[in-house]
Amino acid sequence: xPRKRLLIALFVAIAxxxxxxxxxxxxxxxxxxxxxxxxxxxxxxxxxxxFTSFFAQLTIAPMADRGRSRQLIFVGLxxxxxxNFAMAFSDSLPELLGARFLSGVGLxxxxxxxxxxxxxxxxxxxxxxxxxxxxxxxxGFAAGPVISLFLVDSFGIPAPFLLIGTxxxxxxxxxxxxxxxxxxxxxxxxxxxxxxxxxDRAIAAAVLIGxxxxxxxxxxxxxxxxxxxDLDAPTWMANTGVTLFVLPMVFMAPYGGxxxxxxxxxxxxxxxxxxxxxxxxxxxxxxxPWLLMAVFLVHTLNxxxxxxxxxxxxxxxxxxxxxxxAQGVLGGMQTLTGGVSASFAGVSYEVLGRTxxxxxxxxxxxxxxxxxxxxxxxxxxxxxxxxxxxxLV
Numbered sequence: 572x573p574r575k576r577l578l579i580a581l582f583v584a585i586a587x588x589x590x591x592x593x594x595x596x597x598x599x600x601x602x603x604x605x606x607x608x609x610x611x612x613x614x615x616x617x618x619x620x621x622f623t624s625f626f627a628q629l630t631i632a633p634m635a636d637r638g639r640s641r642q643l644i645f646v647g648l649x650x651x652x653x654x655n656f657a658m659a660f661s662d663s664l665p666e667l668l669g670a671r672f673l674s675g676v677g678l679x680x681x682x683x684x685x686x687x688x689x690x691x692x693x694x695x696x697x698x699x700x701x702x703x704x705x706x707x708x709x710x711g712f713a714a715g716p717v718i719s720l721f722l723v724d725s726f727g728i729p730a731p732f733l734l735i736g737t738x739x740x741x742x743x744x745x746x747x748x749x750x751x752x753x754x755x756x757x758x759x760x761x762x763x764x765x766x767x768x769x770x771d772r773a774i775a776a777a778v779l780i781g782x783x784x785x786x787x788x789x790x791x792x793x794x795x796x797x798x799x800x801d802l803d804a805p806t807w808m809a810n811t812g813v814t815l816f817v818l819p820m821v822f823m824a825p826y827g828g829x830x831x832x833x834x835x836x837x838x839x840x841x842x843x844x845x846x847x848x849x850x851x852x853x854x855x856x857x858x859x860p861w862l863l864m865a866v867f868l869v870h871t872l873n874x875x876x877x878x879x880x881x882x883x884x885x886x887x888x889x890x891x892x893x894x895x896x897a898q899g900v901l902g903g904m905q906t907l908t909g910g911v912s913a914s915f916a917g918v919s920y921e922v923l924g925r926t927x928x929x930x931x932x933x934x935x936x937x938x939x940x941x942x943x944x945x946x947x948x949x950x951x952x953x954x955x956x957x958x959x960x961x962x963l964v
Contacts, residue, residue, distance in 0.1 A: 572690050573749060573750065574693070577688070577750075580736070581688060581689060581746065582703055582707045582744065583705065583707070584681075584685070584742045584746060585708060586710055586714075587735060588648075588677075588682075589715075589741065589907030590709075590711040590718060590735055591651070591654075591674065591711065592620075592712055593710075593711065593714060594619075594716070594719050594731045594735065595616075595617065595671075595715070596716075597715060597716040597720075597870070598612050598719055598728065598731070601728055608663075608664055614618050614662075614926055615668070616664070616671050617922075618696035619675060620671040621675065621906050621909070621910050622675070623671075623675030623676050624675040625907050626679065626903075627676045627680050627907045628679040628900070628903035628906070629750045629766065629899060629901035631643070631679060631680050632680060632684060632765070632895050633893070633895060633896035634684075636895045636949075639753075640687060640688055640773055641729045641744040641751045642683050642750070643680045643681060644680075644685060645743075645747065646680050647676075647684065648678030648679070648739060648746075648921065649743070649835070650673045650802065651675055651681065651739060652677075652736050653673055654670050654673035654674030655670075655674065655732045655735050655736035656733065657673060658670040658671070658674070659730075659733045660733035661727075666747045667705035671801070679902075679958075682898075686701070686704060686882075686895070686960075688751055688752060689704060690891075691707060691891060692752060697883055698879060699828050700825075702824035702825035702827070702829065703824070703828070703829055704829025705823070705878065705879055705882070709817045710821040711823070712744045713818075718735070719896040720732065722734065727855075731951050752753070762810060768893060769900065771805075771889075772946040772948065773902075773946070773950040775942040775946050776837065776951075777837070777888065777951045778881070778901050779939045780841060780844060780939070780943050781881030781882070781905050782902050782905065783847075783936045783939040785905040785909040785912065786908050786912040786936060786939070787847050787851060787911070789908065789911070790851070790915070790928075790929075794915065794917075794920055794925075794929075798863075798920075798925055799863070801859060802860050803860075804860035804863075805860070808864060817872070819874060820871075820875050823875030824875060824878070826876070827875055827876040827878065827879055831876075831877060831879050831883050832887075832955070834954060835871040835951075835953060836879070836881075836954065837943070837944075837950070837951045838882065839876075840875070840877055840881055841880065841944060842883060843873055843876065843880060843910060844877070844880075844936055845867035845879025847870060847873065847936060847942055848932075848934075848937045848940070849875065850869070850870040851929050852933035853929075854866065854929045855925050855927070855930050855933075856926060856929075882898070882901065885897050885898060887953060887955070888950060888953070912932075919951050
């Protein structure tokens, strides 16, 4: 029962942390109008959070595998709380950059450690629990705009960040009243960083599937509204596309995670992404908004059932004593890919056009999955739980 309460608290903390990102994205206009900060400078504010998170996940997160999960979760949540309170009172570019820096490092420290605890606490429910993590991340992010909508007009720019920081503080207190499982001393890895895990071909294959997912998401999210506006689609199609894209992940990911674990995460994630690649190509080939919407709805259902494949694959093939490092490598590479693909998509759409851009995206995703299949070898067909039993204290 204590493990169940710990998992629930971690899920809530992940959702609350993710909501801060959703708030930030929807308040860019407020910062521009209120404080006179340019679009380019605001783009830098967004970027610094992603890149610091990427760095922390690759370099700091592996410490959780050496008996320091509690410490990293504490440091990460504390930095996120401070970062949110700092965002509330920031009114200049340097202050915003500093606040986002703290939040990014906090996310990079805490999230892989949380994932590690979730994985080793219930290895038999690996898929379902990682699906719940995805639901919390996506649902929290989607809740951000709603929080901004209700609070900013009535209480001002600081209100959403003060609320998120306060709720995160309360959840953190709850988490640290509970025992957190750690790797036994004799099983602590000697490696300082986690990139050596990519020498394992199956882990590298799982990371490639994860990169394919975020290449697809980064491309789609940055182009959907532009594409639908250019095709003279109804306004609601353009404005609700990204929200509708994530809703199936919120509600279906736990079931999808269980499905992925049962049939095999490499197979489910790989074939799911090949289906996604075909959908991406169709977005470039079809010019009728209602047909695009039909493809889009099928695409979202596919993603809801298979998008957890990468995380579950890493959880199954990585050594249990190195789960935080493995999840950090996956999360870091996905974070970097999301930023790069969004930048690529915008430039490519402007220079090469819609059809070519989505065709390139489909080809890139397909190549990544083929490479993953070749790397995984016989382990492409694994299914079930983690491959070994953790020694925990």
